[in-house]
Amino acid sequence: MQSAPGSPGGTSTAGVFAPVHDAENRPITAGGFVDRGPVVFVDDSRSSGLTAWRYSGGTPEKRYIVESLGGGVALLDYDHDGWLDIYLVNGMTYDAMSGKAAPPHAALFHNNHDGTFTNVAAQAGVTNDRWGVGVAVGDYDNDGWPDLYVTNVNGNRLYHNNHDGTFTDVAVKAGVALGVWSTGPTFGDYDGDGRLDLFVPGYTAYDFSRPPVAGSDQVASNNCRFRGVSVFCGPRGLRGEHDHLFHNNGNGTFTDVSRQAGVDDAPGYYGLASLFVDLDGDGRPDLLVANDSTPNYLYRNKGDGSFEDLSFESGYAVNGDGRPAASMGIAVGDDRNNGMLDIVNTDFSDDYTVLYRNAGDLTFNDASRQAGIAETTIPFLGWGVGFLDFDNDGWKDLFIGNGHVYPQVDQHDWGTSFAQRPLLFRNTRDGKFTLVPAVKGTGLATLLTARGVAFGDLFNDGKIDVVINNLDASPTLLRNVDPDRHHWIEFALVGGPRSPRDAVGATVYLTAGGIRQRGDVLSGGSFASSNDPRVHFGLGDATGIQKLEVHWPDRTVEQVAPPAVDCIDTIEENRGVTARFCPSATTATVNPGER
Amino acid sequence: MKMAFFLRTGRLGLLFLCLCLLPGSQACFAQAGSDEVTPEVQQLYSEARAAQEQGDTATAIAKYREMIRLAPGLAPAFNNLGMLYFNSGDYSNAAPVLERGLKLNARMTTAQTMLGLCYYELGENQKAEPLLERAVAATPSDGKLQLSLDHVLLALGKNDEAIRRLNEYLKVSPKDQQAWYLLGKTYLQLSEVALGKVNQIDPNSYVAHEVAGEIDESMHNYDGALVEFRKAVELAPQEPGTHLRLANVYWVMGKWESAQQEFRAELAHAPGDCVARWKLANSMMQSNAPNDEILKPLNEAITQCPQLMQARVDRAHVLINLKQPKEALPDLLLAQKANPGEPSIHFFLASVYRAQGDQEQARQELHTYAELQKAASAAVAEQANEAITLKSAAH
Numbered sequence: 001m002q003s004a005p006g007s008p009g010g011t012s013t014a015g016v017f018a019p020v021h022d023a024e025n026r027p028i029t030a031g032g033f034v035d036r037g038p039v040v041f042v043d044d045s046r047s048s049g050l051t052a053w054r055y056s057g058g059t060p061e062k063r064y065i066v067e068s069l070g071g072g073v074a075l076l077d078y079d080h081d082g083w084l085d086i087y088l089v090n091g092m093t094y095d096a097m098s099g100k101a102a103p104p105h106a107a108l109f110h111n112n113h114d115g116t117f118t119n120v121a122a123q124a125g126v127t128n129d130r131w132g133v134g135v136a137v138g139d140y141d142n143d144g145w146p147d148l149y150v151t152n153v154n155g156n157r158l159y160h161n162n163h164d165g166t167f168t169d170v171a172v173k174a175g176v177a178l179g180v181w182s183t184g185p186t187f188g189d190y191d192g193d194g195r196l197d198l199f200v201p202g203y204t205a206y207d208f209s210r211p212p213v214a215g216s217d218q219v220a221s222n223n224c225r226f227r228g229v230s231v232f233c234g235p236r237g238l239r240g241e242h243d244h245l246f247h248n249n250g251n252g253t254f255t256d257v258s259r260q261a262g263v264d265d266a267p268g269y270y271g272l273a274s275l276f277v278d279l280d281g282d283g284r285p286d287l288l289v290a291n292d293s294t295p296n297y298l299y300r301n302k303g304d305g306s307f308e309d310l311s312f313e314s315g316y317a318v319n320g321d322g323r324p325a326a327s328m329g330i331a332v333g334d335d336r337n338n339g340m341l342d343i344v345n346t347d348f349s350d351d352y353t354v355l356y357r358n359a360g361d362l363t364f365n366d367a368s369r370q371a372g373i374a375e376t377t378i379p380f381l382g383w384g385v386g387f388l389d390f391d392n393d394g395w396k397d398l399f400i401g402n403g404h405v406y407p408q409v410d411q412h413d414w415g416t417s418f419a420q421r422p423l424l425f426r427n428t429r430d431g432k433f434t435l436v437p438a439v440k441g442t443g444l445a446t447l448l449t450a451r452g453v454a455f456g457d458l459f460n461d462g463k464i465d466v467v468i469n470n471l472d473a474s475p476t477l478l479r480n481v482d483p484d485r486h487h488w489i490e491f492a493l494v495g496g497p498r499s500p501r502d503a504v505g506a507t508v509y510l511t512a513g514g515i516r517q518r519g520d521v522l523s524g525g526s527f528a529s530s531n532d533p534r535v536h537f538g539l540g541d542a543t544g545i546q547k548l549e550v551h552w553p554d555r556t557v558e559q560v561a562p563p564a565v566d567c568i569d570t571i572e573e574n575r576g577v578t579a580r581f582c583p584s585a586t587t588a589t590v591n592p593g594e595r
Numbered sequence: 596m597k598m599a600f601f602l603r604t605g606r607l608g609l610l611f612l613c614l615c616l617l618p619g620s621q622a623c624f625a626q627a628g629s630d631e632v633t634p635e636v637q638q639l640y641s642e643a644r645a646a647q648e649q650g651d652t653a654t655a656i657a658k659y660r661e662m663i664r665l666a667p668g669l670a671p672a673f674n675n676l677g678m679l680y681f682n683s684g685d686y687s688n689a690a691p692v693l694e695r696g697l698k699l700n701a702r703m704t705t706a707q708t709m710l711g712l713c714y715y716e717l718g719e720n721q722k723a724e725p726l727l728e729r730a731v732a733a734t735p736s737d738g739k740l741q742l743s744l745d746h747v748l749l750a751l752g753k754n755d756e757a758i759r760r761l762n763e764y765l766k767v768s769p770k771d772q773q774a775w776y777l778l779g780k781t782y783l784q785l786s787e788v789a790l791g792k793v794n795q796i797d798p799n800s801y802v803a804h805e806v807a808g809e810i811d812e813s814m815h816n817y818d819g820a821l822v823e824f825r826k827a828v829e830l831a832p833q834e835p836g837t838h839l840r841l842a843n844v845y846w847v848m849g850k851w852e853s854a855q856q857e858f859r860a861e862l863a864h865a866p867g868d869c870v871a872r873w874k875l876a877n878s879m880m881q882s883n884a885p886n887d888e889i890l891k892p893l894n895e896a897i898t899q900c901p902q903l904m905q906a907r908v909d910r911a912h913v914l915i916n917l918k919q920p921k922e923a924l925p926d927l928l929l930a931q932k933a934n935p936g937e938p939s940i941h942f943f944l945a946s947v948y949r950a951q952g953d954q955e956q957a958r959q960e961l962h963t964y965a966e967l968q969k970a971a972s973a974a975v976a977e978q979a980n981e982a983i984t985l986k987s988a989a990h
Binding site for chain 1: 883905949986
């Protein structure tokens with residue numbers, strides 16, 4: 001049966017759309033600002049000190065696909081002082097690769113507790129100095145201190161936290177160094193042995209000595225055009241790299257169990273992001289993999305050390321048009337407060353961001369249009385993404401960081417732009433979202449080349465902030481200054497003895513104001529990034545919590561005595577709340593840094 | 596006693612007559628002057644045979660050469676020597692040897708066949724033709740002989756004769772892929788000749804540009820095809836087919852707006868072309884036109900050509916987008932019956948069943964979709980990997 005040729009070129013799109021311009025005839029991705037409106041975020045990048053650092057990846061011309069991915073960002077409290085620090089992955093330059101210049105370093109910004117951050121990467125030993133991509137946070141050795149897994153184009157790092165402000169790269173010793181182009185990793189205890197395992201997606205084979213250009217022997221066919229214009233080749237047409245699942249042996253080493261677990265990605269799809277998350281409520285983490293221009297993966301955890309590939313059957317492999325999208329980032333969240341996690345995948349311009357509604361029994365339906373996010377997102381090229389309750393009304397909203405990959409888009413009237421503004425969608429509580437207008441001069445009106453995006457309460461004020469790692473630019477720190485006066489609560493979970501110490505994989509159900517919300521402790525997701533591990537709940541006008549239930553990774557369920565609102569509580573498995581920090585109080589009830 | 600001398604099969608799998616040298620064999624003496632079979636000749640024959648059994652073709656050839664020097668009237672010796680040369684691919688030496696043998700005894704049909712094949716290999720098609728014709732007449736089921744003759748006929752420009760013979764052969768040997776391939780190539784050559792005549796008559800006519808465009812298109816040179824088809828349209832805008840060819844190239848290139856324009860222009864002159872109408876609708880879908888606008892040309896295409904399944908699948912897709920899943924089902928069921936291996940049909944069926952609340956049926960369709968899609972993806976990935984591997988290894 002003859003069918004349409006499909007979108008030509010190196011990436012999957014939905015075809016061609018008429019350009020959308022704002023009142024000043026700018027492409028909507030670089031415009032559409034309003035003069036007045038509620039200010040949700042302010043750009044505190046400079047005042048925070050983050051602009052002292054910059055991501056560098058190849059050349060501005062972006063002749064090769066490796067220069068386009070950018071890097072991820074992780075939020076973690078590496079020094080246990082109760083405040084989130086920021087880890088930013090850097091790329092590489094060709095001068096550095098040939099020894100003519102120092103390599104761009106990753107950054108570890110220590111939170112100074114006063115709105116500023118200091119880069120201590122060098123002292124901490126986490127500069128990476130390779131062509132970095134992603135990062136995931138996980139306490140793989142259950143010593144109570146968060147470790148970092150950093151992926152690179154050529155040799156990954158497992159930075160073990162030495163508890164003294166420094167880290168040691170033990171990737172080779174641990175058996176997780178790989179050496180192929182790795183992207184957005186995730187930690188999760190897939191076999192329930194209480195130790196975090198590690199999943200690492202692979203993107204494409206890449207040989208720096210023979211980069212893929214049109215007509216070269218590294219590209220199978222002509223996949224080096226976008227809308228008829230020559231651009232860098234791929235990923236379609238390039239040989240794909242397989243994914244890897246590493247089982248934690250409990251002795252500082254890991255074993256590659258990809259094939260026996262059934263997650264080795266035999267076809268070699270172009271993996272960009274991944275996330276261990278319990279999607280069917282059976283207490284075992286399932287696995288999502290966002291693949292670029294190839295079908296996504298949804299693997300159901302069978303509970304026997306292996307997974308069942310339900311990618312197509314679940315509906316997650318492709319979008320509602322039956323087409324594999326150019327998936328970049330993954331967000332999961334219970335945005336309907338029905339206890340079920342929905343999934344959002346960002347993807348390319350000339351395509352819509354996909355909201356997969358969880359219909360139960362591991363069935364997901366593309367509800368992007370019904371939810372009101374499809375049309376708006378078409379001109380944007382989305383990367384890092386997350387559900388966050390930015391206004392603390394008890395309903396999770398959606399934030400997307402955007403930025404194109406082809407500099408050539410700025411030379412054509414295609415309705416898109418290289419630097420793009422982020423998108424914030426407010427949850428209207430009826431299964432739909434509405435775009436929060438970008439007020440001039442505020443964080444939502446900034447033009448960025450966003451890639452990795454992480455979400456967390458950087459200032460311990462109960463509001464979720466956003467950190468963005470921008471391609472070939474300084475990072476962006478969007479401080480949440482939403483004028484709401486809603487209540488909130490956050491939980492830092494500590495697992496044990498049969499759960500991972502950092503409780504990755506735990507699910508918290510909180511009932512307040514007649515609404516039952518769900519939050520999960522996760523590692524990875526977004527694009528190549530890792531969020532604040534604490535679980536945050538906006539409570540609206542509710543001044544008390546009716547019920548608090550923690551489903552620990554060891555599959556035990558604990559009812560926790562409801563604590564006071566507007567605080568950050570530490571909950572230890574089987575011990576309840578063991579520490580509390582309430583920013584509105586003059587003194588902390590318990591030092592948040594103590595464990 | 597008759598000593599059979601079974602010669603090893605040559606590259607074309609031919610078996611040849613035995614060489615009878617021993618006294619008393621009437622047949623052999625009938626072929627050879629008996630007084631030429633001297634003990635020395637017999638000795639040379641034995642040595643040649645031994646060398647052959649050892650795989651030492653060079654020695655065997657030398658022995659036979661000495662034999663025919665000593666016994667210039669011994670036709671079988673010429674045949675065997677010719678066979679040795681032939682099997683070694685040394686046609687330039689095989690041919691004169693076989694010619695001399697046949698001058699001595701023109702009735703050796705196998706030698707004639709061998710000589711015909713030599714001439715074919717040497718490109719002496721005029722000489723090859725009569726010999727191979729006789730050979731094919733004697734063994735009409737021999738596909739290799741048939742193909743050799745057809746190659747000769749094609750080389751001599753006797754395309755019609757080649758086609759006739761091939762068609763006759765394929766009636767009795769319909770599974771001969773090589774023969775089908777040669778037939779296809781022959782038709783292609785004929786079409787090239789015919790198309791060449793178009794250019795000779797008027798290289799600047801719209802027909803000539805269409806021919807040039809089609810040649811470019813067949814080689815996936817869409818840029819070139821675009822230029823030629825555009826010229827054809829400029830020269831003959833009212834001629835049915837000119838806009839269609841241009842539209843098809845735009846369609847393949849993903850230039851949806853231009854494709855729509857040309858499809859519309861074509862339909863103005865050829866309103867009965869349901870495929871053009873379907874492609875117009877498809878181009879509108881690709882450029883994300885409103886679904887209700889896409890429905891009109893799809894409905895028209897299907898009314899004109901109810902068996903156009905691709906139009907039915909696209910219509911079903913549009914109806915699903917318009918939240919009319921029930922109306923999409925009949926199209927999908929028809930398409931599924933006609934094309935059960937097309938993945939997209941099962942995907943859309945799953946969407947319809949899900950919308951109707953039949954989760955189990957939806958799941959089954961998705962499972963089928965998954966299997967078909969995985970197979971298709973794996974095939975594409977394998978081809979891409981092979982291509983990259985081959986290109987990487989090439990110098």
